[in-house]
Amino acid sequence: MPLEEECRSLDAADPLAAVVAQFAPGEPGVLYFDANSIGAMPLGAERAMARLGDQWRRLRRRGWTDADWLEAPARLGGKLAPVVGAEPGSVIVCDSTSVNLHKLVWMGLEMNSGRNVVLSEKGTFPTDLYVAENAARARGASLRLVASPEEIEKSLKGDVALLLLSHTDYRSAYRHDLATLTRMAHDRGVLVLWDLSHSAGAVETALAAGQADFAVGCGYKYLCGGPGSPAWLYVAPRHQAAAQPAIAGWMGHAEPMAFDASYRAAPGVKRHLAGTPPVSGNALMEAALDLWADIEPRAAFEKHARLGDLLIRTVQELTPQSGLQLASPREAARRGGFVAFRHARAAQLADSLNAVGVVVSHRKPDILRFGLSPLYHRYLDVWELGVRLKGRTT
């Protein structure tokens, strides 16, 4: 079957077709492959903004209680948990990924206090490394980096307290095997903190099944929480009672509104909340998470894998002379949320695609990234991308 026709068939049989229709249209004729930089806007987000404005205008301070603004971090965490394969009560939505990383690097070092190294990879997303190095130094520990995934195993020595990894590499989209690496680390007494920013909402992350200790992620990529979306964090139920939070703010207190003189950490993952919740960001994020009420995560991840495979085939069949070389694993199970290609003039190609209505992103020196969302991409979008790409590269 020719590629275009195959795309039409796949769209016709897509179990998520009804979800695609729940997103706001972008600019007419523009194809957005920037799910990895910011996901599309659910139509529900417009309603959420209108509702928030109405609550603010009419309820004012009563919104803190009557509109459940204070309960949103845990409620949203409950909605996110099944999407990332987490246990109920193990996820909260709060702060930024960087702040959440700081909290959990700190907690990991505290829980494994006989050891003084955070191990990570050179390719880990930069903010993760900055935060980890700084938090480690503040505790008299240090950050150690390996040059490639293959070196992780032999570097899990007796001084390593915590292994910090980007689940999906932000340049190549290479996706680690979460369960295998976690087991390997546990066998050596090492805790593991996963950054799922480039994975959550696009591919399976199976935190509970993989025995992960801690995880963080942003909300604005594949989770479609929008600009200003809060981030989230995960603490495995078995660790929740173990450590004081790194930042002991009132929202992590057992009774925030009792205004007690001294701090008592809330039970469970809520103790990692710090300040007053970002109500507007939470409102938009909840509109996005509510889409998952009608989505079987496995169906979404299968669609995502198919979209990626199709994108690779489309580029190779339609533009064999394009100079685009696959930088991501060919095997879908080893790819995260996007597909990356190398190109000698990647920056110019990104600009030129942008000019013909294809929004992609570029990372130095030579990477083009095509973010794919199982929630709002149609298979025909991929075909159309190929057509436009062919026009720019031949």
Added chain:
Amino acid sequence: MPLEEECRSLDAADPLAAVVAQFAPGEPGVLYFDANSIGAMPLGAERAMARLGDQWRRLRRRGWTDADWLEAPARLGGKLAPVVGAEPGSVIVCDSTSVNLHKLVWMGLEMNSGRNVVLSEKGTFPTDLYVAENAARARGASLRLVASPEEIEKSLKGDVALLLLSHTDYRSAYRHDLATLTRMAHDRGVLVLWDLSHSAGAVETALAAGQADFAVGCGYKYLCGGPGSPAWLYVAPRHQAAAQPAIAGWMGHAEPMAFDASYRAAPGVKRHLAGTPPVSGNALMEAALDLWADIEPRAAFEKHARLGDLLIRTVQELTPQSGLQLASPREAARRGGFVAFRHARAAQLADSLNAVGVVVSHRKPDILRFGLSPLYHRYLDVWELGVRLKGRTT
């Protein structure tokens, strides 16, 4: 002149009357005296939400650059600085008050590392104490509390690194003399961190003139940034180069988008930014800060003092038998953003006022708080409050 007539005259002469009209109406007939819990919604916030939705829908990842989403924390800080009497380049808008407190308590202890005590008052807002005690313990330091403002001076001993104070007490509205206490602390080698949450936007805080070292505050009270508003922090220019930030995230890096392998702190106050900015919260906050482009801060603070004086007179003249006893200083210069009264049945009275369309707030055991905004309250609102209060208490 009778009180009601006096209110009409004051409204007629109010230099901020045009600003009052720039707020969205609440529920018809409801009087909102909860500026201390959440400020009213500027009409500009509705436009900001519509603009944000449009950017998200159309621009997507291009919003990070084309819509200046990444520059908002410093741009908003620049707009806030004159409102709190701060130098240009000394304020950024980011994170929550609790997270910002954590950063600056940490910085204060690092800068004064030969000392190991954070001094504060028992009446300081609880989250400030929780955060400070936790951050201090993590550094081998401790939190010491005094029972009343009068004890501060004699407790500023040689082991005190940092004095942390709520500028305005969250129950009595007692406002510290920022400049005098700061000078007293500096004379003893102590740095000072002010929490201006119950002051900023309502009363003068004069950070630069008072030689303050550090400050934080929320955005959702008198600054009218709305539910989900980010908080802010201030670092005096003389201290900005001194310390590494407590949380070293990419937005505080000298070149966040260079994706450097190692961290280099940005010059100035920006190094205290951590993660991706809360774009939606910033958009609403900016609509509120833009109101100040047409406001002379001194005129706003004078109106606020007059509103408070008038509220006290109104309660005393209209409801002498109400059982309400002034809990705030009578002198406006010693009051923060609200006026507090004690009442034997404060909780019931708050409910009963709410039932007749007067939104106030209650703090245990016996405090009623009336938040006053110089930006959107009319003097006649205070008269009308007196009338309704009389109906409930006689």
